[in-house]
Each structure stands twice: as structure tokens, then as C-alpha cells.
Amino acid sequence: MLKLYLDPGHGGSDPGAIGNGLQEKNLNLDIALRIRDLLVNNYNDVSVRMSRTTDVTRSLNERTNDANAWGASFYLSIHINSFNGAASGYEDFVHASVSDTSQTARYQDILHEEIVKLNNLSDRGKKKADFHVLRESNMPAMLSENGFIDNGSDAAKMKDSNWRQRVAQGHVNGLVRAFGLTTKSDTHRVIVDGTQIGAFQDDQNVLDAVKKHLNSANRIIIEKVD
Structure with a gap:
């Protein structure tokens, strides 16, 4: 059984990154809801708990405490990047302390490969950082940065619901591979x-x-x- 804690970053009073008429919090939630629906509607032995399903404010501590108390088997945080308008592309992160041979790194390898197949973004690679949700979660965790909101080319893709569906599907394809999920009948x-x-x-x-x-x-x- 995969117990996925799915965390759309930011929300409520915290819009996250802003650019090109978009707010990160809304994109994160849209992609995360699509991931949830694809998983629960089409695959066996998966349970999804979300840090938020609407535009509400939740602290980082509330998110990781909730995931830990629930006993999640994987923590996936969805984000959109921002830098200087010139940067573009996709990257994902696991915690800085994670070994390259760990289970968490293996999950990152698989998810990264499947996501970049579908997102039509330049590949900025697999990275490590000391982000709260990666450090304070008791289970393997990954944070994905799905393009740069202040880059015109990336933002144009973000405005396309079909693109957001492909991004969601890429995450799902990675989870299916990583955790050996099987499809429900008549799919x-x-x-x-x-x-x-x-x-x-x-x-x-x-x-x-x-x-x-x-x-x-x-x-x-x-x-x-x-």
C-alpha cells in the first residue's frame, strides 16, 4: 500500500512565486489535485492525503507533522520555481543528507525520469537541499519544481490545462514505477x-x-x- 502525502506548496495568505499573471499556489494545487485523481481513480493499493485541497494557509510544521502522524510512506511536495526571468526548466530535490544509494534517491531517479518525459521543459537535474518538508518528514520525500513562473516560455505552458495534466501524469507514472502500483480493471x-x-x-x-x-x-x- 502506498500512503502518499501530497503537498501543494504555499496557499492562502502565502501565494508563493508570482509572475506572468500567475500565482504559484494555484498551479501547485491544480497539479496536485490532478495527481490525486489519477492515482485514486486508476490504481490499486494507494491512499492519498493532501496538506490542502483548497486555497488555505498551512504552516510547514503543520504539513510535516500531519504527514508524520498519518504514517505516510512517501512525501511529495509540488512547487513552481522563480528566479530572474531568464532561468527555466524542471528540477527536483531530496534532502541534503540523503545518500545517492538510498531508497529516497532511487525514488527520485525514477520520478525524475518519468516527469521529464512529459513536461516539455529543459532538464535542470536532480538536486539536494535542506528544505523543511524534506528534513522534517519521517519518510522518503521529494520536492518537484515544475518550471519558472517568471519565465515567459515556461509560464505559457503553465497556463495550458493540458500541460498541467501531462505534468501530473508524469508524477503519477513515476509513482507507479517506484511503488509497483497496478491498474484497476477496465482502465x-x-x-x-x-x-x-x-x-x-x-x-x-x-x-x-x-x-x-x-x-x-x-x-x-x-x-x-x-
């Missing part, structure tokens, strides 16, 4: 121009996914998951 993958953009049990969700890409895609495949 269908939707593959657009060679890239899986979702896996759905509900037929209407399959049709909605196809409709979103019908006018822009060269090839759409609907494939039943065995």
Missing part, C-alpha cells in the same frame, strides 16, 4: 502522438481526453490496460 490509456496523457476507468473521461487533443494531435490511441 484505458489515452496516448497522444506517442505520449500517454492519462489512464481512465470512466468512459467519459476517456472521451474528454480524446476531445481535448482531437484538433491538435496527429495520432490518438485508446488502449485497454490488461
